[in-house]
Amino acid sequence: MTLPSTVSALYPQHVVELQRRTALALERGGFDHLVVPSGTLHYHVFDDRDYPYAVNPQFKAWLPLTKAPGSWLVVTPGQKPKLIFLQPFDYWHVVPSAPSGYWVEHFDIVVIRRPEEALQHLPANVARCAILGEPQSTLDQYVPNNPVAVVNYLEYHRAYKTPYEIAMMREATRRGVRAHRAAERAFRAGASEFGIHLVYCQAAGQDLAELPYNNIIALNEHSAVLHYTERDVVPPRQVRSFLIDAGASHHGYACDITRTYALDAGQEFQAMIDAVDAAQLRMCDQVRAGVDYKQIHVDAHLALAGILWNFGVIKVSPETALATGVSSAFFPHGIGHGIGLQVHEVAGFAASDEGGTIAKPDGHPYLRLTRELEPGMVVTIEPGIYFIDMLLDEVKKNGHGDSINWARVDAFKPFGGIRIEDDVVCTEAAPLNLTREGFAEVA
Incomplete structure (x- = not known):
């Protein structure tokens, strides 16, 4: 099945699921509209x-528009979602194309030419609106209020990707794999x-802003x-x-x-790479x-x-290396994070959709999930x-140099x-490794 037909088949249920989540989130917060x-x-x-434009993740969760600044989405339970789409008169910049594609039939779409025209299409009672966005998105009395109850609910459940979202991430992975092979x-x-x-x-067909x-x-x-981004111009x-740690995007979803x-x-370093690769595959199999x-993080330290x-790099057992912090000198970051609309997906520490925090393991401050x-x-x-x-010096200072x-x-x-x-998907059964699947396709 080709991608467009797959996406068009999966997208309607994605919208239904977002509408369900939104209705519950608004009920939690005591609002009538999501704006x-x-x-x-x-x-x-x-x-x-100008800084590179980055679309609001709460916006792109609904529709594959990543270059439509000044637009608005209105979701009212029981009604068709409304897209207020800014298509300005502008000869200095490329004007966003008129909305088209598999998703448009699921929205009432209003095209405006000036940002302030959105006011006549937004809900009349701003006090009944949960407005999710940055302060810079304020339009007259429509000031983002980001109510905690609504944000907590939506971000917690964003961890559970719909089949449509998995399809988007698979396409991002294909693009990323192609670029990795070229690199x-x-x-x-x-x-x-x-x-x-x-x-x-x-x-990848994408520049740094994309x-x-x-x-x-x-x-x-x-x-x-760990986050080296200087890029010397001479080898x-x-x-x-x-x-190389590099990703790609597809309609707002990341790999x-x-x-x-x-x-x-x-050659010996390559042998160590191969050993880490084999261990990493075993860790991926733990995504169940x-x-x-x-626990995956702690097990990774031992492996x-x-x-x-x-x-022959350390002279103590893995258990001793973990207990004394020696393993953290060689593996100082977390085993990973959630991924989706954002490369570091939100609510990684959330105890529930009402809030709360699940603490990181003692001695492991950089775990993101x-x-x-x-x-x-x-x-x-x-x-x-x-x-x-600097980390190895700390081992000496802490008395574990031997x-x-x-x-x-x-x-x-x-x-x-x-x-x-x-990037690995947790399923009802064996995990789905999007990355290895992508590399296997090009092999």
């Missing part, structure tokens, strides 16, 4: 340059970090900087390794993929209904510490091993680090 501005352009202070070829051909970045954007996050393109030691004299490679001179995501022990997994959730699984001086074989650290440090990341 969602798409967002506006923001400008630099003391300048006439690997550029690396092996000797390109610089900046050159690889340009190749990636070209293959990608879901800033590409991490790191050669050699730069791979030890190093000796290229040893390459870490998040990381791979690590070594050249022939780093009823599993505590925190990665086992790899470090096998390669603490909920129990349920069918429909999509998460990343991204274990890593890095050789970071746990590490420093000669082995010195041998691996020029390669920076390793990270492997896939």
Whole structure:
């Protein structure tokens, strides 16, 4: 089945589900209408340059419009959702095309030419509206109030992706995989970090403003900087390794993929990459209904510490490395996060749709998701091993320097680090690995 027919078949039920959630959220908050501005352009202070436009996630959850600033969505339970679509008279910029496609029949659409024209189409009683957006989206008396009860409910349930949303993420993954393959070829051909970045954007068909996050393109030691985004324009004299953490978008949905490679001179480092890759696949298989995501994180520490022990980097058991914090020096971030409309999906710590927080495990401050997994959730699984001086120095200061074989650290440090990341769907049965599925298609 082709993508358009698949999407057109899945989209109606997606809208029905969002209407159901919205009705319950409004009831929780005591409102009659959900009003969602798409967002506006923001400008630099003391300048006439605008920041890249980013659509309101609460807006793009409903419809695949990511470049329609100044538009509004109105959802009233029992009525057809209304789209107030700004199509301005403008010869300085490209004007958004008139709404078309599989989704338009599910909305009452009003086209306006000036932003203030939206006022006559918004609900008359603003006090009965839950308005979700940024302060910059204020229009006359329609000021975003972001009521906590409504936001908590909608964001908590956004973790459960509809089949339509999974289809969107699968398409984002296909685009990302294609770009990852192009980036690997550029690396092996000797390109610089900046050159690889340009190749990636070209293959993805998206520039930096369209990608879901800033590409991490790191050669050699730069791979030890977790969010490295500097991109040298000249390749190093000796290229040893390459870490790429880069995604793509499709109609507002994100993919998040990381791979690590070594050249022939780093055969032992490649063996470590392969070991992390194998362990990562086992972690992906843990993405099952009823599993505590925190446990996957803790298990990842034990698995990665086992790899470090096998390669002679640490001299203590995985359990001891975890208990003493030694494993955190090599794996300092969380095992992953939710993903969907945002690359770091919201409500990762929510105890329920009424609020509350599920705490992170002690000693693991950077984990981004603490909920129990349920069918429909999509998460990343991204274990890593890095050789970071400041963290290794902390191990010495804390009195655990004898746990590490420093000669082995010195041998691996020029390669920076390793990270492997896939996007995985929790189902009623075995998990669905969107990333591996995407790579298998191009293989």
